[in-house]
Amino acid sequence: MFVTSDSEKKCFLEHTKAAREERAYEKRREEAAVRIQAQWKGYVARKQYYNKIIYDFDNIFIKENADVDVDLLAANTVYPVVRRFLTYFECKNGSPAVVKPLREKFECLCRYLNKAMESETPKLSYAALCLHKDKSLPWLAHIKSLLSLCCLMLGDIKPENHTDSISLALYLHTLIVFTSPKSWGILRNKQFEKMQPAFQKICCNIQGKLVQNNFFKTMRTILLKGTAREDLSLKPVSLKAIMTLSTRPLIDGNFSRNLMTYFFAEILSVPALVFHLNIVTPQCLENLTNMHVLKRFVQSAEDSNWFSEFTNNMPGTKLLALLGNVVNLFTIENFVEAKELAYPLFTNATTILLENIPNTVSSKGVFTQWHELLGWHTPSLDSAQNQNVALIKKQFHLLWGHRCIKVLLADLLRDINANYERIEFQPPAQASTSNLLRRALDRGSARGTFIRGNRSWRRLDCTEVEQVSRVCAMFYAALNTLSQLRLDILTGICYNDNVLYDLWLLLSSLGPNCGMKEFMELLKQDNVLQKPQVTMLMLFCDSMTHYVTILDEYEMYTEQKPFLLNDYVMLTYFLNNILYKLINENLLGTKNVTQCPVFVSLHTLLLCLYRRDCRRAFAPNNHWLIPEVKPSAFISDLEKAKRHAVILLQKMPHIIPHEDRVKLFRKFVQNEKAVMGLTESACASPRSALIVVHRDRIVEDGYRQLAALRPHALKKHISKQRLGCDSCAFY
Numbered sequence: 001m002f003v004t005s006d007s008e009k010k011c012f013l014e015h016t017k018a019a020r021e022e023r024a025y026e027k028r029r030e031e032a033a034v035r036i037q038a039q040w041k042g043y044v045a046r047k048q049y050y051n052k053i054i055y056d057f058d059n060i061f062i063k064e065n066a067d068v069d070v071d072l073l074a075a076n077t078v079y080p081v082v083r084r085f086l087t088y089f090e091c092k093n094g095s096p097a098v099v100k101p102l103r104e105k106f107e108c109l110c111r112y113l114n115k116a117m118e119s120e121t122p123k124l125s126y127a128a129l130c131l132h133k134d135k136s137l138p139w140l141a142h143i144k145s146l147l148s149l150c151c152l153m154l155g156d157i158k159p160e161n162h163t164d165s166i167s168l169a170l171y172l173h174t175l176i177v178f179t180s181p182k183s184w185g186i187l188r189n190k191q192f193e194k195m196q197p198a199f200q201k202i203c204c205n206i207q208g209k210l211v212q213n214n215f216f217k218t219m220r221t222i223l224l225k226g227t228a229r230e231d232l233s234l235k236p237v238s239l240k241a242i243m244t245l246s247t248r249p250l251i252d253g254n255f256s257r258n259l260m261t262y263f264f265a266e267i268l269s270v271p272a273l274v275f276h277l278n279i280v281t282p283q284c285l286e287n288l289t290n291m292h293v294l295k296r297f298v299q300s301a302e303d304s305n306w307f308s309e310f311t312n313n314m315p316g317t318k319l320l321a322l323l324g325n326v327v328n329l330f331t332i333e334n335f336v337e338a339k340e341l342a343y344p345l346f347t348n349a350t351t352i353l354l355e356n357i358p359n360t361v362s363s364k365g366v367f368t369q370w371h372e373l374l375g376w377h378t379p380s381l382d383s384a385q386n387q388n389v390a391l392i393k394k395q396f397h398l399l400w401g402h403r404c405i406k407v408l409l410a411d412l413l414r415d416i417n418a419n420y421e422r423i424e425f426q427p428p429a430q431a432s433t434s435n436l437l438r439r440a441l442d443r444g445s446a447r448g449t450f451i452r453g454n455r456s457w458r459r460l461d462c463t464e465v466e467q468v469s470r471v472c473a474m475f476y477a478a479l480n481t482l483s484q485l486r487l488d489i490l491t492g493i494c495y496n497d498n499v500l501y502d503l504w505l506l507l508s509s510l511g512p513n514c515g516m517k518e519f520m521e522l523l524k525q526d527n528v529l530q531k532p533q534v535t536m537l538m539l540f541c542d543s544m545t546h547y548v549t550i551l552d553e554y555e556m557y558t559e560q561k562p563f564l565l566n567d568y569v570m571l572t573y574f575l576n577n578i579l580y581k582l583i584n585e586n587l588l589g590t591k592n593v594t595q596c597p598v599f600v601s602l603h604t605l606l607l608c609l610y611r612r613d614c615r616r617a618f619a620p621n622n623h624w625l626i627p628e629v630k631p632s633a634f635i636s637d638l639e640k641a642k643r644h645a646v647i648l649l650q651k652m653p654h655i656i657p658h659e660d661r662v663k664l665f666r667k668f669v670q671n672e673k674a675v676m677g678l679t680e681s682a683c684a685s686p687r688s689a690l691i692v693v694h695r696d697r698i699v700e701d702g703y704r705q706l707a708a709l710r711p712h713a714l715k716k717h718i719s720k721q722r723l724g725c726d727s728c729a730f731y
Helices: 002-061 075-087 096-117 126-131 136-154 162-178 190-212 215-226 236-252 257-267 273-280 282-290 293-300 304-312 316-332 335-360 389-397 402-416 436-445 463-481 483-494 499-508 512-523 532-549 553-559 565-585 597-615 631-639 643-651 658-676 698-708
Strands: 369-371 375-377 424-426 449-451 689-693 718-722 728-730
Touching: 002 075, 002 096, 075 096, 075 126, 075 136, 096 126, 096 136, 096 162, 126 136, 126 190, 136 162, 136 190, 136 215, 162 190, 162 236, 190 215, 190 236, 215 236, 215 257, 236 257, 236 273, 236 282, 257 293, 257 304, 273 282, 273 316, 273 389, 282 293, 282 316, 293 304, 293 316, 293 335, 304 335, 316 335, 316 389, 316 402, 335 402, 335 463, 389 483, 402 463, 402 499, 463 483, 463 499, 463 532, 483 499, 483 532, 499 512, 499 532, 499 565, 512 532, 512 565, 532 597, 553 565, 565 597, 565 643, 631 643, 631 658, 689 698, 698 718
Parallel strands: 689 718
Antiparallel strands: 369 375, 424 449, 718 728
């Protein structure tokens, strides 16, 4: 009985479980069916609605004959169709077979709206809809959507393609029409003339939305694609439209700092943009000049915090392109405006940019790339920044061209030296050994005297010298940053309007010995390389080295234009003494003074002139000696291995007499022989090096066996033996 009851219970439970699972399965099937039906019905409804949108759109905007223009309809009729079409227009999704027809329809819409905006009839004008109170906000929203889609479509445009160039012109025209009411036909109707301020505010609202949606980056993308080659792929009309669109937000926004930042960072930094504008569309360049874009940029550099943040957020190659365009704008400005902007605005802004470019360009990394202006550097992720380097190079050549040199430096130096009295340098008299009094007098005269009128000396911190120093600091920054153009920069400074000679006259007017005392006081301060007066001296030395290197003897000794031999004597006296004091007093305070840029510039010029004097003398006898250096004391310091004495012997051995140098050399040889044990008895020992040569191969055998010896053995005694002859020794 119990067995039957258990089996029935088990069967009942299984039946109940199966029924429950069946009901759950049916419920899932029902839910799935409902979901599938909902999805399908939704898809069908959306498809029907989409087809209706396309059908309504085609009835209004598409004609069977493409050559026939579409007739304008009432704006109230067109408006809902346009709104629905823009709502469902997906320009980025779908297969190319779907996107291409949609793009063609979108272009038809743009053509129709452009035509409708030119209509003077309020019923047909599409702009009249914004006057309706209930439609103004929706109308504004769908126009913003329309223009945003135009910007998205511009991102896929290839200007070098003919078909795309036509589409580019259409999208740009649409943006031009809806961002300014000047072309709106309804304003030509007398009833709506007073509505222009209201329409202008609407356009400003539209521009603000576009700027928020990366409008300037879109314009930059098109410019980079169209100006990537030396031959522009952008048509002049399209280029003019892009520049008009890029400057409209600035004008309507009253040149606010935020908008100007966008313009500088995205538009003005397009490589060689100003160069192309000057050739293709000079009118656009004239508009930039009338808007004082250059002046606004250099004035913004006065805000150090903003300008520092602006430059630090840009890669070095982008800053390079920006600076090239700024220099190009400066050369295009009329002469009067350029004079006003030259100092301090343009000079300071250019200097800051040149000094910041190396900070944002790294020359270290796994992958480096050669740049025609910067040398080896790690390229940025934006490959477009390396475009048009040859044209950027042409732009920078304008900086040290005739016009810029004249505006920045030549006229200024000419005015400063207008009433300058030439200084005659009296070379130090020959030392006499007749008596102590004459020797003391000669020692005093060895310091050099200068004959000058009653005019006072200039100071290093005076306004005139300060201005020249800051301009020179700009060119010196260009020397360091544009390392591959160093020779071009130096040539521009040396051979434009006698700038180098006028700079020398300014230096010689700073006081006795070219203001050596003031320079020494300046070099004792911290951050020497940041002092503009020091960079002026370094620029002069580098330029003078370049000038003297390529100067032939006829120009230097016979013509003597513009530099006289007396100028070289005075210059070498200044360099010789200031370098001696730099080393002897350790004014620069660096552990390795010989690698300091100040020392390198001065010392390079000194050696260049010293070699010219050794080849053909222009300086008097004993001119290169430093009277303060006593040979006995100097040799004593060398024996004690004092740092200043060692550096002087390495870098400036000419400051002591030749006889003392020969004695010092012989003493070094004797000391080295003693250290190496090369005495007479050691030389006679059989441990000396022996080479054996054949009488028919003396040179070949000698060189081969000498090359096999170690460098240390070459300093020891070497014996030679010829085959068939008695051996003989030589040193």
